[in-house]
Amino acid sequence: MSDKPVRVAAIGYGNRSRKYLQYVEEYPDQVQLAAVVDSNPLRLHEAQKKFGLDDQYCFSSIDDFFAQPLPIDGVVIGTPDHLHYGPCMAALDMGYRVLLEKPVSQTLEECEQILLRSEERQIPVTVCYVLRYHPYFKKLKSILARGDLGRLISINHTVNVGIDRTTHSYVRGLWNNSNTSTPIMLAKCCHDIDLINWYSGSRPKRVFSSGSLTWFHGKNAPKDSARRCCDCPCEESCPFSAIDLYLRRGEWTKNFTVPNGMTLHDVLWEEMRHGPYGRCVYHCDNNVADHQILSMEMENGVLVNLTMNCFTLNDGRLIELKCAFGEIVANEHSIIVTNFKTQKSEVHDFDSTNQPSLHVTADIGTMKEFIASFNHTCDEDIPSLQSAIDSHKTCFATEESRLTGRAIEL
Ligand SMILES: NC(=O)c1ccc[n+]([C@@H]2O[C@H](COP(=O)([O-])OP(=O)(O)OC[C@H]3O[C@@H](n4cnc5c(N)ncnc54)[C@H](O)[C@@H]3O)[C@@H](O)[C@H]2O)c1
Incomplete structure (x- = not known):
């Protein structure tokens, strides 16, 4: 590794970027935050204070940030989905290496333009497919690669979204409408499609999907319910109450950002009265599916079933990999590998690895590999931009299948 720390800028200092910047706090000898951009003055100020940045390296506008070259090596792009394409293209033009939040972009055309620009400039773009950097998901890949279970025949993959995440993100929140964001298969399950491609060592040949917005629309609103939970006579008995959540x-x-002189409690009450997160779940502008299934036939013959459930108390993934000589069952706590010949099972326990949570371990792992990539010491298994875009392509085809009722050949 080079002696000098890698210098990165954060474009967007929100929830996701903060997760990656924890690595900067922990390993200042490897990486420094050299600049930050955020249109929210409170967040910008918070980042400036936390990382001790001079005013000249703090930007409220993305255009101002890109207006002149800065002494940085790379950028972490953690802005909302519609602000991935522009900053990513500009960063490549400036010669900065990119860690880009998923989705790569909201349309396939823009994803492909980013790929082209990255190839032209020969500058890598690392997509935040964070699960790829987690020891648990890597272990699954390494068990398959051992060969003792024989050929992979099929995959059953279940994504439990969790009811709180569903109402927050996919009913009231930012990813609730495919016209303003993306289909839920891309927003939520692009990670899963990527894992399936990785585990099977292949790509989908044909996809078929069905699903719909079954529950969260006006026809299911209780009689007498109000447009906002704070005005609603059903609030106390409703399992989806925003006040409760x-x-x-x-x-x-x-x-939720808390301005000076206000408390979180004040901010939340203001949101309940006037903001999108105080709306009744039956009276939002959502259109994305709240349950969906996907069947895929991979190019190498592996068959895949993926189920996305929003109606679950907890979130998490259950992965079953069926091989010729044995099976693997993984539930995020452990991986159980059973061999048909010996009829014995080996158990790999991951409860301690996933502290404080599976996502945090994955996020830190992602930033670690991104920083290592500047010195060519990264894990060879890190996903390429091309493979990330392949998974996006599948997500768009899945939505097309769901809407048309047809199987889609890829
Ligand atoms: N990899 C994953 O597992 C994962 C998980 C959740 C979200 N995401 C993706 O991460 C991205 C960020 O999500 P988040 O939850 O951190 O959102 P966020 O709202 O917490 O953060 C976005 C930040 O961008 C800033 N911003 C918005 N417009 C801006 C502009 N014009 N100029 C400069 N800054 C601007 C906002 O002020 C905010 O601080 C999204 O694209 C989301 O889809 C990825």
Whole structure:
């Protein structure tokens, strides 16, 4: 490794970028935050204070940030989905290496333009497919690669979204409408398609999907319900109450910015009265599916079933890999590998690895590999931009299949 720390800029200092920047805090000898961009003055100020940045390296506008070359090596792009394409193209033009939040972009055309620019400039773009950098998901790949279970025949993959995440993100929140964001298969399950491609060592040949927005629309609203939970006579008995989620249980509140002189409680009440997160789940502008299934036939013959469930208390993934001589069952706590011949099982326990959470371990692993990539000491298994875009392509085809009722050949 070179002696000098890698210098990165954060474009967007929100929930995701902060996760990656934890690595900067922990390993200042490897990486420094040299500049930050955020249109939210509170967030910008917070980053400036935390990382001790001079004013000249703090930008409220993305255009101002790219207006002149800066002494940086790379950028972490953690802006909302519609602000991935522009900053990524500009970063490549400036010669900065990119860690880019998923989705790569909201359309396939823009994804392909980013790929082309990255190839032309010969500058890598690393997509935040964070699960790829997690020891648990890597272990699954290494068990398959051992060969003792024989050929992979089929995959059953279940994504439990969790009801709180569903109402926060996919009913009231930023990813609730495919016209303004993306289909839920891309927003939520692009990680899963990428894992399936990785585990099978192949790509989908044909996809078929069905699913719909079954529950979260006006026809299911209780009689007498109001447009907002704070005005609703059904609030106390409703399992989807925003007041219960944010104020009583205090879940999903980290993304609300608290201005000076206000408390989180004040901000949340203001949101309940006027903001999108205080809306009744039956009266939102959402259109994305709330349950969906996908069947895929891979080019190498592996068959895949993926189920996305929003109606689950907890979130998490259950992965079953069926091989010719044995099977693997992975539930995020452990991986159980059973051999048909010996009829014995080996158990790999991951509860301690996933502290404080599976996502945090994955996020830190992602930043670690990104930084290592500047010195060519990264894990050879890191996904290429091309493979990330392949998984996006599958997600768009899945949505086409769901909407048309047809199988789509890829
Ligand atoms: N890899 C994953 O597992 C994963 C998980 C969740 C979200 N995401 C993706 O990460 C991205 C960021 O999501 P988040 O939850 O951190 O959102 P966020 O809202 O917490 O952060 C986005 C930040 O960008 C800033 N911003 C918005 N517009 C801007 C502009 N014009 N100029 C400069 N800054 C601007 C906002 O002020 C905010 O601080 C999204 O694309 C999302 O889809 C990825």
